[in-house]
Amino acid sequence: MTMIAGIGIDLIETSRIRDTLDKFGDRFFRRVFTPKEVDYCKSMKFPDRHLAARFAAKEAVGKCFGTGIGGGLGWKDIEITHSELGEPLVELHGGGLELAQRLGIREVRVSLSHTESYGCAVAVAEK
Numbered sequence: 001m002t003m004i005a006g007i008g009i010d011l012i013e014t015s016r017i018r019d020t021l022d023k024f025g026d027r028f029f030r031r032v033f034t035p036k037e038v039d040y041c042k043s044m045k046f047p048d049r050h051l052a053a054r055f056a057a058k059e060a061v062g063k064c065f066g067t068g069i070g071g072g073l074g075w076k077d078i079e080i081t082h083s084e085l086g087e088p089l090v091e092l093h094g095g096g097l098e099l100a101q102r103l104g105i106r107e108v109r110v111s112l113s114h115t116e117s118y119g120c121a122v123a124v125a126e127k
């Protein structure tokens with residue numbers, strides 16, 4: 001039987017991502033996003049919005065684990081990919097996988113939304 005082990009939500013201003021990118025450029029990309037995530041966002045008409053939603057998604061996943069980002073859970077331990085229909089999927093790596101195993105979490109789901117000004121995500125952990 002599937003049970004909900006945690007939920008998380010996050011909302012971020014797209015301008016915050018834009019400002020960080022202007023200031024730190026590729027360093028920010030490399031620290032926070034995986035190459036697949038960067039490629040996807042750069043292929044879109046408004047990359048900042050997709051990056052903001054992914055940033056929010058990582059924070060939301062951190063919240064649904066009950067730990068937040070940092071410590072054992074790094075930014076790139078949580079990767080957002082896609083199904084063929086465009087549904088966002090969570091792939092865990094490294095510390096993310098370890099934490100999920102420790103907490104008995106089998107799957108983490110996310111939903112994203114974005115506008116010109118905000119990126120938003122909700123995450124649910126299932127056990």
Ligand SMILES: CC(C)(COP(=O)(O)OP(=O)(O)OC[C@H]1O[C@@H](n2cnc3c(N)ncnc32)[C@H](O)[C@@H]1OP(=O)(O)O)[C@@H](O)C(=O)NCCC(=O)NCCS
Binds near residue numbers: 050087
């Ligand atoms: C696809 C759709 C759900 C996106 O909603 P929206 O209000 O236009 O845009 P939002 O900003 O709220 O959401 C965008 C996010 O929806 C998510 N999304 C896209 N397709 C999805 C799907 N099939 N299931 C769940 N989530 C989906 C993505 O995460 C996307 O963000 P991303 O590109 O950064 O990953 C909506 O446009 C829709 O239902 N369209 C009709 C069907 C359609 O055009 N499908 C296209 C694929 S055939």
